[in-house]
Amino acid sequence: MSILSENIRYLRAQLKYSQQKIADDLLITRGRYAKYEDGDTEPPIEILLKISRYFRVSIDLLVSVELRRFPMDELLRLPDNRILLPITIDGSGENKIEIIPYKASMGYLNSYADPEYIETLQHLSLPFLRNGNYRAFPVEGDSMPPFKDGTFIIGRYIENIQEMKIGKTYLLVTRTGFVYKRLAELDEKSIRVVSDNSFYEPYRIPFQDLLEIWEYEYSLMKDYDFSDGNTQEIKGMFLSLKDDIKRVESHLKR
Structure with missing residues (x-):
């Protein structure tokens, strides 16, 4: 069964409605609605819109989040276009900053809306970052100097695209991975982003x-993690530096 079929089955159970009642309200047959709940077929967009409005849950949540994990009263208060953001909270009630590890982009794309996955991430706390929800993402490449491989960008979660501002930089999670770019333009259907390194095209x-x-x-x-296989690399760096120092000292003594 798909996430959608699980969700509409769960939502109907919460309302204690029969399949026939919901089918009648949606102006479709009970057999057709039952196929959506069983996952035998996917509803066309016009029916999906009706289902979304009927249960007062956005399409994004219906198809991407397991709703049974969250209290219904919280879901019903979400704005229409908001993506549910799982976060972790420490014992004092303060939000933790989850750290997305390197080489984990596909894992994150598959599980970004899964609270259990978010809870497994390492985290940190910065006392000067309090108002908002924050997450740390790894940066790779040279498109946004001075940031290079090894840098983590800590971003504040933006709920609405219209909150974005021209000229500011954003860590964007897309369907294909992470990108860190500067916003150049915002229109009704897309954004245009640019790199601070002019070598890369907008x-x-x-x-x-x-x-x-x-x-x-x-x-x-x-920082280097001596437990992840980098030990020999770091030892090599120090040995090479030691040899360079010896050569310089030998040259000065001549």
Whole structure:
């Protein structure tokens, strides 16, 4: 069964309605509605819109989030275009800053709306980042100097695309991965983003390809982790530096 079929089955159970009642309200046959709940067929967009309005839950939530994980009264208060954001909270009630590890982009894309996955992430707390929800993402490449491989961009979650501002930088979670870019243009269907490194061409991202938007707040350099296989590499760096120092000292003594 798909997430959609599980969700509409769950929502109907919460309302304690029969399949026949909902089918009548949607102006379709009970057999047709039953196929949507069983996952045998997917509803066309016009029926999906009706289902979304009927249950007062956005299409994005219906097709991407397991609704049984969240209290119904919280779901019903969500604005129509808001993506539900799972977060972790420490014992004092303060939001933690989850850290998305390197080489985890596909794992995050598959599980960004899963609270259990978010809870498994390492986290940190920064006392000067309190108002909002924050997450740390790895940056790779050289398109946004001075940030290089090893940098983590900490972004503040943006709920509505219209909150984005021209000229500011954003960590964008798209259907294909993470990108850190500067917003150059915002229209009715897409955004145009640019790199601070002029070598890279600007490009557009359609709204439907945007999963999450995080506005830049802070950056952190990633320290070496001696437990992840980098030990020999670091030893080599120090040995090479030691040899260079010896050569310089030998040259000065001549």
